[in-house]
Amino acid sequence: MAIDLSSIVKAYDVRGVVPDQFSPQVAEALGVAFARVVVIPDATGSARPGVVIGRDMRDSGPELVDAFARGLTSEGVDVTLIGLCSTDGLYYASGQLSLPGAMFTASHNPARYNGIKLCRSGARPVGQETGLAEIRELAQGILDGVTTGSTSAGSTSGAGSVTQRDLLADYAGFLRSLVDLADARPLKVVVDAGNGMAGLTVPAVLGDAAGLAGLPLDLVPLYFELDGSFPNHEANPLDPANLIDLQAAVVANEADLGLAFDGDADRCFVVDERGGAVSPSAITALVGLAEVTKELAEGRTPTVIHNLITSRAVPDLLSAAGATTVRTRVGHSFIKAQMAEHGAVFGGEHSAHYYFRDFWFADTGMLAALHVLAALSTQDHTMSELAEMFEPYYGSGEINSTVSDAAAATDRVLDAYRAAYPGVVVDTLDGVTVSHWEAHPQWWFNLRASNTEPLLRLNVEAADEDIMEKVRDDVLSLVRETAGSAEGEEAL
Structure with missing residues (x-):
């Protein structure tokens, strides 16, 4: 059966069903292509080219990693295997070892999926515009027999080597060095690992499993057993259904807050002491303020990056605090590129990805969690009171609509709103954003088409809840005028 890599090589990662779409054969071809497109050309000096590889807890991981490593070593690339880790653990390894990296994970997707970041x-980052398209084309040629798959084309003769290394303790120590919890008051924290990689990283970073001094935290674990079949709930905290157990446990244990991580533990979600979900935009503003304050104290002018569906509270609050804010497209490869271009101290997405200059401009949910714990533990407000300070507006969340013609549905919405609000501002940075924020009543919405599915994704925000609901309902009515629909929340 012919293998079409365009179905699994996405805008900024690889993700597909194992083995139908993503097999060891595909992984090996991608390893060869990664070596030729990125690893070998980027190697400097006389050192042999190398790659560090990590994986999550999915059963398909070991076989796929072995095949990918085989492709790399056939090209003369040395491979360092760090075994089970979170995605930000792989980013730590790439940064600390100065090596290209590959993380085998499908994040929040069901057990039958796997992928590579x-x-x-x-x-x-390696995305469509920074090498991933070329990797896909070369790997497709190998699978189709057009291009040979093994040439020993590395910078030195012979096959590459494979070594193993454990970096969990180093990763934990590095994160702890970035946030000062010396004056923290004791907190009770419920953590839902969702049977994902937070079951490994939370005890190391927030506990003493990595040999670090204990923090003033009473940790209540939920689903810390690593299990890629996700027996308790999907490892996707952006879906409210997957927060129910955490919310109940926070209330039952009279905890100060709850933390939830997705499957590869690169995203962190927060639940307050009442069991209420805290908006990732509020966390972006809260953590951003901590980083901005630190930058200003050190005499630097801070820049913060946020994607275009985060709350307007993010640029409002951080600009008032003295930061320059930069708005960017949705997606980690885009925001990472902007982080590096602007030398930004921090970046946040409404999908709960948080990026730090001090973490190689990469995203780490665990470092964001440390900042939240520090903010809560150094003052007397509850988590709900603290979050309320950073959530002045009302948002719809991301709502997906199944449409047969996304462009026609978008045009229908634009025509209606331009007619009703002649002064409305429209931009096309990512999909279309229609803004009435500089007039009253204040509202804006964004419509973005999915790259892989016949979906339009809607986000609405307003200064008044009734206005938000009216805009949301009006736009959805226009979008779904001639189409069936399905509602849900996106998880990246």
């Missing part, structure tokens, strides 16, 4: 040395 690729980066250059220093955790720099």
Whole structure:
């Protein structure tokens, strides 16, 4: 059966069903292509080219990693295997070892999926515009028999080597060095690992499993057993259904807050002491304020990156605090590129990805969690009171609509709103954003088409809840005028 890599090589990662779409054969071809397109050309000096590889807890991981490594070593590339890790653990390894990296994970997707997140040395992203398209084309040629799959084309003769290395303790120590919890008051924290990689990283970073001094935290674990079949709930905290157990446990244990991580533990979600979900935009503003304050104290002018569906509260609050804010497209490869271009101290997405200059401009949910714990533990407010300070507006969340013609549905919405609001501002940075924020009533919405599915994704925000609901309902009515629909929340 012919293998079409265009179905699994996405805008900024590889993701597909194992083995129908993503097999060891595909992984090996991608390993060869990664070596030729990124690893060998980026190698400097006389050192042999190398790659660091990590994986999550999915059963298909070991076989796929072995095949990918085989492709790399056939090209003369040395491979360092760090075994089970979170995605930000792989980024740490790439940054600390100055090596390109490959993380085998399908994040929140069901057990039958797996994938790869690729980066250059220093955790720099590899997306469609920075090498992934070329990797796909070359790997497709290998699978189709047009291109040979093994040439020993490395910078030195012979096959590459494979070594193993454990970096969990180093990763934990590095993160702890970035946030000062010396004056923290004791907190009770419920953590839902969702049977994902947070079951490994939370005890190391927030506990003493990595040999670090204990923190003033009473940790209540939920689903810490690593299990890629996700027996308790999907490892996708952006779906409210997957927060129910955490919310109940926070209330039952009279905890100060709850933390939830996705399957590869690169995203962190927060639940307050009442069991209420805290908006990732509020966390972006809260963590951003901590980083901005630190930058200003050190005499630097801070820049913060945020994607275009985060709350307007993010640029409002951080600009008022003295930061320059930069708005960017949705997606980690885009925001990482903007982080590096602007030397930004921090970046946040409404999908709960948080990026730090001090972490090679990469995203780490665990470092964001440390900042939240520090913010809560050094003052007397509850988590709900603290979050309320950073959530002045009302948002719809991301709502997906199944449409047969996304362009026609978008045009229908634009025509209606331009007619009703002649002064409305429209931009096309990512999909279309229609803004009435500089007039009253204040509202904006964004419509973005999915790259892989017949979906339009809607986000609405307003200064008044009734206005938000009206805009949301009006736009959805226009979008779904001639189409069936399905509602849900996106998880990246």
